[in-house]
Amino acid sequence: MLDKMKKLIEYYEEVLNMPHRTEIARELRNEDDLFLLLLYSEMIGIPNPVYYYTLELYPYMIEKFHDWHLRMGMDHSPLSGIRCC
Amino acid sequence: MNAILVAIIGLIVFALGYRYYSKFVAEKIFKLDPNYVTPAHKYKDGVDFVPTNKFVLWGHHFTSVAGAAPILGPAIALYWGWLPALLWVLLGTVFAAGVHDFGTLAISVRNKGQSIGTIADKLIGKRGKILFLFIILILVLMVNAVFAWVIANLFISYPSSVLPVLFQIPLAITIGYLVYKKNVRMLVPSLIVLAIMYFVAILAAQNEVLQIDLVRYMGGEDGAGLFGLGAVSTAFMIWIVFLMVYCYIASTLPVWKLLQPRDFINSHQLVVGLAILYLGLLFTNPEMTAPVYNDNPDKNWLPLLFITVACGAISGFHGLVSSGTSSKQLNKETDARFVGYFGAVGEGILALISILTVATFFANTDDFFATYSSFNAANGAGLGVFIEGAAVLAGGLGIPPSVAATIVSVIVVSFAATTLDTAVRLMRYIIAELGSEYNVPALTKTHVATTVAVLSSAALVLIPEGPNGFGSGGYLIWPLFGTSNQLLAGISLMLISIWLKRNGRNYAIALIPMVFLMVMTMVALFQQVFLEWAWWGTGSNMLLFILGAIIFVFALWIALTSYSVITGKYDNPIDKNKVG
Numbered sequence: 001m002l003d004k005m006k007k008l009i010e011y012y013e014e015v016l017n018m019p020h021r022t023e024i025a026r027e028l029r030n031e032d033d034l035f036l037l038l039l040y041s042e043m044i045g046i047p048n049p050v051y052y053y054t055l056e057l058y059p060y061m062i063e064k065f066h067d068w069h070l071r072m073g074m075d076h077s078p079l080s081g082i083r084c085c
Numbered sequence: 086m087n088a089i090l091v092a093i094i095g096l097i098v099f100a101l102g103y104r105y106y107s108k109f110v111a112e113k114i115f116k117l118d119p120n121y122v123t124p125a126h127k128y129k130d131g132v133d134f135v136p137t138n139k140f141v142l143w144g145h146h147f148t149s150v151a152g153a154a155p156i157l158g159p160a161i162a163l164y165w166g167w168l169p170a171l172l173w174v175l176l177g178t179v180f181a182a183g184v185h186d187f188g189t190l191a192i193s194v195r196n197k198g199q200s201i202g203t204i205a206d207k208l209i210g211k212r213g214k215i216l217f218l219f220i221i222l223i224l225v226l227m228v229n230a231v232f233a234w235v236i237a238n239l240f241i242s243y244p245s246s247v248l249p250v251l252f253q254i255p256l257a258i259t260i261g262y263l264v265y266k267k268n269v270r271m272l273v274p275s276l277i278v279l280a281i282m283y284f285v286a287i288l289a290a291q292n293e294v295l296q297i298d299l300v301r302y303m304g305g306e307d308g309a310g311l312f313g314l315g316a317v318s319t320a321f322m323i324w325i326v327f328l329m330v331y332c333y334i335a336s337t338l339p340v341w342k343l344l345q346p347r348d349f350i351n352s353h354q355l356v357v358g359l360a361i362l363y364l365g366l367l368f369t370n371p372e373m374t375a376p377v378y379n380d381n382p383d384k385n386w387l388p389l390l391f392i393t394v395a396c397g398a399i400s401g402f403h404g405l406v407s408s409g410t411s412s413k414q415l416n417k418e419t420d421a422r423f424v425g426y427f428g429a430v431g432e433g434i435l436a437l438i439s440i441l442t443v444a445t446f447f448a449n450t451d452d453f454f455a456t457y458s459s460f461n462a463a464n465g466a467g468l469g470v471f472i473e474g475a476a477v478l479a480g481g482l483g484i485p486p487s488v489a490a491t492i493v494s495v496i497v498v499s500f501a502a503t504t505l506d507t508a509v510r511l512m513r514y515i516i517a518e519l520g521s522e523y524n525v526p527a528l529t530k531t532h533v534a535t536t537v538a539v540l541s542s543a544a545l546v547l548i549p550e551g552p553n554g555f556g557s558g559g560y561l562i563w564p565l566f567g568t569s570n571q572l573l574a575g576i577s578l579m580l581i582s583i584w585l586k587r588n589g590r591n592y593a594i595a596l597i598p599m600v601f602l603m604v605m606t607m608v609a610l611f612q613q614v615f616l617e618w619a620w621w622g623t624g625s626n627m628l629l630f631i632l633g634a635i636i637f638v639f640a641l642w643i644a645l646t647s648y649s650v651i652t653g654k655y656d657n658p659i660d661k662n663k664v665g
Binding site: 015018023024 | 272345
């Protein structure tokens with residue numbers, strides 16, 4: 001009897017949970033979609049705003065970047081965008 | 086006649102219908118295959134397509150389709166005596182609603198879990214889809230008007246129910262936050278909220294201070310309200326404006342914030358409501374005091390009965406749930422019989438108790454005719470009688486009548502409110518879809534679409550004037566609601582027939598209820614629109630005439646399309662063989 005009651009309550013809770021789980025899964029999926037869109041937007045022809053904002057990092061990055069490409073065995077900057085030397 | 090006996094007969098009819106007729110339809114006509122890979126498995130994505138246990142899915146399906154409509158319809162239809170209403174609910178559920186709900190589920194499963202609108206697009210072409218969208222638009226418009234009217238009316242008649250309902254909103258938002266952000270299990274918190282609501286209801290039923298009674302604040306029924314209106318009319322207007330503002334907010338919020346947690350609480354209310362009424366019936370053991378048949382009605386039951394009781398006998402709205410969500414979650418194709426057909430039976434059980442509650446309320450037949458003096462009077466009084474009757478049944482369980490009436494009206498208001506903001510949300514989607522179909526980009530914006538939805542619904546409920554002044558005319562829309570609901574069911578049954586015909590099955594099981602439904606709906610609509618609401622009619626009303634005429638044209642369109650499709654004169658050449 002107690003087992004049956006437990007089963008009934010579990011069943012009832014499952015009925016309540018179902019739409020809620022769907023909603024959470026949907027929100028997660030939407031966030032994932034947005035994330036992937038940000039990552040691969042240029043592939044589908046949408047200019048990625050992230051590149052534009054990296055320009056602001058330029059003054060902070062440039063010295064570190066110069067040291068890094070020397071350590072990596074490249075005498076000159078491998079990227080046309082960053083001209084440290 | 087004893088009411089328990091009637092209940093038992095009703096339940097036996099439902100049981101036999103499920104046991105034999107649904108088995109016949111599922112196995113012999115639809116030939117459901119337990120090995121068929123359902124969309125839930127084929128397109129499994131953890132979001133929309135999730136294979137779900139059939140009992141769980143039934144529970145979800147049933148709580149989505151059950152609402153205030155199967156209570157209100159039969160309560161009005163009792164005007165023609167309890168037998169016509171009872172027969173229509175029983176036979177309608179077994180032969181029409183069951184086939185409709187099950188059929189839409191089954192053909193959606195065979196069509197990638199697509200909605201009925203998309204299937205209409207495939208089976209009868211693009212105009213099928215547009216037709217479908219317009220009918221749903223009209224249906225949800227009616228739903229908004231009718232349920233806003235129902236809630237405003239209950240708030241005025243049972244002021245003690247206002248506070249518990251208002252309490253539900255912040256509590257539901259709290260639960261939504263707890264469950265969604267803190268990952269708390271929802272069963273216990275939602276039960277606690279329900280307990281708080283009913284506690285507030287008990288307090289409000291016994292203390293006048295806690296009753297938000299706008300009419301009393303304005304000095305009673307004869308008091309003066311705003312803009313030169315009477316107190317009751319003003320109260321009505323204030324509640325409608327309040328409800329529409331609420332709808333606007335509720336339908337634009339993410340669903341988990343308010344809509345879902347409120348649904349959890351309302352599923353408890355459905356269980357509580359059904360338990361109170363059926364147990365109350367068992368304990369009070371009442372007699373059916375309403376007449377078996379009204380010999381001298383001012384409006385004939387044929388064909389009006391069939392549009393007065395829509396939900397509970399057959400409702401097109403169910404097809405939207407069947408094909409929209411349930412079909413994407415069906416584990417095995419054979420489960421469709423239980424989820425779809427038994428879902429319709431659940432709704433029938435709700436309508437059955439509504440009939441019994443109203444039919445046992447009166448002291449005698451004279452008493453009945455004093456309240457149900459005319460069809461219009463029945464339209465206005467039905468819901469109130471249901472609540473009083475439910476209070477009497479609850480009395481059998483030892484609940485004081487004033488408390489019981491408050492709780493029952495809280496339950497009905499909660500159902501109606503859920504339907505209301507779901508319908509506003511749905512209306513917003515449809516307006517947006519029509520906007521993109523006809524290249525009106527402004528309509529696809531959430532707030533523009535919601536504003537259009539809310540304003541048009543408010544206009545529909547406020548404009549028609551009834552015999553008792555402003556706001557009393559809301560019930561005039563009830564038959565139109567029934568009509569558009571039946572038309573939607575008609576289209577779905579037509580699609581089921583076409584699908585069965587193209588697959589070489591016996592399509593009479595869907596065609597016969599469809600023809601019956603369309604004939605009844607069109608005759609009723611014709612009578613109301615052209616003999617009553619038209620400017621040469623007995624109760625001229627331009628707004629209802631225009632709306633009714635539009636619906637009539639749609640009905641005609643559906644009838645002609647289905648005739649040509651069924652007789653084979655019309656074929657959608659492109660997609661002829663793609664479906665199935």
